[in-house]
Amino acid sequence: MGKGSNVQKAQQARERNQKKLGKTEEERKASAAKAKLDASAYMCKICRQTFMVNAKASLLYLHVTAKHEGTAPDACFDSLVGFDPNDPDGEKAAAAAKAAGGAVKPKKASKKNDDLDALLSAGLKKK
Secondary structure (H helix, E strand, O other), X not given: OHHHHHHHHHHHHHHHHHHHHOOXXXXXXXXXXXXHHHHOOXXXXXXXXXXXXXXXXXXXXXXXXXXXXOOOHHHHOHHHOOOOOOOOOOHHHHHHHHHOOOOOOOOOOOOOOOHHHHHHHHHOOOO
């Protein structure tokens, strides 16, 4: 019995030391490569400024208007083709598509309490 507890203590100590060591060299390299790709996901074609992967189209458009006046937005970023500055998040376009005949879910009929007796009687049949 004494050996078992020492083995468990040694195993716990090994696990604690592994946590202190942190990531392996391969994990560090992979993480750094991913961070580098995410940091330069969008790059302006004119000034080569990079933007993070989570940059919205409105931020990219703001860059175009502030830094490169008079140029088309898609001249800087391919993702800004068809971008509407009056509707940066696309909410107006989505509302217009819905109003123009988009799929509208029918409302569910409200449950009536008087139908409950009919349902119960239909489900209870004697053999």
